[in-house]
Amino acid sequence: MNSNQSDMITWGMIIRKLPSIARALPRVLKGMKAANVEKPDQACGLGWTFEQATQRNPDGAALLYGNQRLTYTQVNQWANRITHYLQQQGLGKGDVVAIFIENRPELLVAVLAVAKLGGICAMLNTAQTQGVLAHSLNLVKPAAIVVGGELVAAYSAVRPQLAIDAQRTWFVADQQTFVDPGEAPEGYINLISASADSPSSNPPSTQQIYLDDPCFYIYTSGTTGLPKAGIFKHGRWMRTSASFGTIALNMQPEDVVYCTLPLYHATGLCVCWGSAIVGASGFAIRRKFSASRFWDDVRQFNATTLGYVGELCRYLIDQPPSARDRDNPVLKMIGNGLRPGVWAEFKQRFGVGHICELYAASDGNIGFTNVLNFNNTIGFSLASWALVEYAHDTGEPIRNSAGFMQKVAKGGQGLLLAKIDDKAPLDGYTEPEKNRKVTLCDVFEKGDRYFNTGDLLRDIGFGHAQFVDRLGDTYRWKGENVSTTEVENIFLQHPHIAEAVAYGVQVHNTNGRAGMAAITPAESLATLDFRDLLQFAREQMPAYAVPLFLRVKVKMETTGTFKYQKTRLKEEAFDPAKTGDDPIYAWLPGSDTYVQVTEQTVLDIQSGKFRY
Incomplete structure (x- = not known):
């Protein structure tokens, strides 16, 4: 910014x-009291907070998804059945359960169930595949995993590299109704069916979870090229949910948070969901962000609060103006990365009164x-x-x-x-x-x-x-942190690439930095098939990590200590006028190959002809 x-x-x-400060003081004091859990043996955390919210608003909406509406009582009882079942299967406090489900209620219910157990949820990035996914799992040595039907293929591809017992490999069907639990594929146990007859009462284990007990492992990009698992404890859950939900947003039971952010990230999982829970408010989610459907969803869910990242706001600003732009119930929004050039325009166009921009790192x-x-x-x-x-x-x-x-x-x-x-x-x-x-x-x-x-x-x-x-050595693109070393390591697996240096570059009117890689061919430029190179990158990397630009170099320049000169590469970016004899290639939106960049291409990109 x-x-x-x-x-x-x-x-x-x-x-x-x-006047605003005076009005905020009572909730600041209330939030500080709730956030500062001081006694090491005081019950607290996600499960405890959800049970408190259920007592406060038992029939109020807890989760909204499509046409589904689940009350706090329904969600709490559903999670309780899963918790009791997991305990029957021998899982207990401190056990790691990997969660591999896209944004839908089953993900949150599974997380809540494990939290009530005292287990630790490893929040897997649903875009990960192959070696990166296997690394993320083996890093935390899970005792069990819950896999959504939509991700069975990705998980099955790495399953031979893991040591998770088949009796603790649970499946959750991908469907729009919660009545029919679906049928698990061979080698998986249907979690919803298996737990259906378990007790729905609050488990005693919720009262035995304390501030220093881990709640989540949330992955961040590592400087070694592979994800790191950050520990997120229940005490921090209390600080996060109270700080944002009570102090910043003053959430109440009549509020609804609409969140399209990935729930394996702390912003969606802890800031947005945590804010809803601490207010006994509704939490409305969508599988994937849709700029064209966004405001229709807001009106459908009667959302008073939005969770955002800067790129999401820019996409909404880029939508054609509508007479209904200000016809929405939104009063406040919370997130990060909103650019000054979008800030005032967003508030004015959509009539949002309060932007709670935040800064926080999951690690x-x-x-x-x-x-x-x-x-x-x-x-x-x-x-x-x-x-x-x-x-x-x-x-x-x-x-x-x-x-x-x-x-x-x-x-x-x-x-x-x-x-x-x-x-x-x-x-x-x-x-x-x-x-x-x-x-x-x-x-x-x-x-x-x-x-x-x-x-x-x-x-x-x-x-x-x-x-x-x-x-x-990380940059942020599409709301995700990208490890340059991870990108480099994957490119170096390609048989026609000898060296690779990845970095982020600025593209006009976008947030963060787009991926770019300087590569040295193993033999010559003529041996590089750019369609094949793009296909390789898209198969091996999450979509947000695939470089949009390539620079082909005969020889990489290094410093006296043999470090690549990334600063110069970043400054020269993808402008052929600055890169000398090195040809530049771009993956343009809608295409399936890298094409060589000309001065006109640069003008088209910077003028907004291509939408990233």
Whole structure:
């Protein structure tokens, strides 16, 4: 999110917000009390919060999907039956259950059931296939898995590489009705049928889950090229749901959150669903985002609240204007990545009063929220944080002669560090080595510890910040973090590629960075079949990770320490006028091959002729 000096928050702006601040104080205090679970033996977490919501709003809508409406009582009892069944099968607290289902109620009910058990849900990215999927599963050693009918083929392809017992491989049919559980394929057990006769009462295990117990493994891109599993504990669930649902959104039983974001991500699963649960509100979901159907769904579900990422908002803005644009019940929205150029236009066109832009990392210990409804800011954080100077070539924080790090001046941009303490613990990753890499010690004084977010922020005054950019070997495209090393490793499996360097480049009027790869042929340019190359990439990578641009280089330039010169590659991007003799190829929307880029192609892309 780019910004300038005019975005600084002033005393005048704060004074104008005083009535809003006064109205927000009661819910801020209520949210802080709910979020700060201090007793290590106090029952808390996802299952406990859902049971509280069921008591508060038993007949209110909990899940809405298509024409289906499930009340809090129905969802709670459904999850309870599955929990009791899983216990009968020998699963218990601390066991890992992989969840591999696309956005639909069965995913959330399965997650809730495992949470009540005290198990840990490994939230698999439904776009993963082949080696990446096998890695994600083997990384967390699941005791069981629940597979949606729509993903049986993807799972079956990697099943021989796994050690999950067939008696704990459960199937959930892909269907539009919850009456008929469907029939499981050979080698799978139908979870809905098997658990149908189990008790529907709340299991005692829900009361034995505490703040330090893990709830989810949520995958993030790894610098080694393969996903890392971040630990998300029940105590953090309490902080997240209360911070966003109570403090930021003031969710109530009459509210409905509409979410088309993938539920294997923390934004959809924890921020959006968590906000709905803490308010005993409705949660409406859709399998896949549809720009043309979006507002019809909003009206159908009577949604008061939207979950978003910046790209989703841009797609909605790109839709032809309609007389019904403001004919919707939406009052507020929560998400991240909304560009300043879209912010004001979105609020005006669709009549949305409050944009709760947030910043949070599923593997971190800090979150920012735009509680006071300023424009173009991620808001403020109750946790302790600092922006420090960093080395532009490596992205590493800089220490002074005394060995400590230096904070940037107000208005400047710097690397975000979040203090690790009892109020903001770091749940971290399943691999201890990953935790050591992101933990900084003796930052401002001896003995302190900070989480290195790897992100650039700008302090705009009064505790508020703006997101600037993401450092390191990942970039964000279509709402997903893409590991450059993962892309490189897959390309290097192609027999006609000798070297590959992946990076993100900016495309006009899009959010994040589009994928680009510089490749060196194993023999010559003539040996590269670009249709075959694209097909290979699409088969081996999630759709969002497939590079849109290729640069063919005879020889890769490296630094004195044998590192690829990514900074220059990013700057030159896909403009043939800057890349010299290196031909550039693009995968244009609607095509099935990479085509060579000309100056006219660049003009067409940047003018918006092609829609990404």
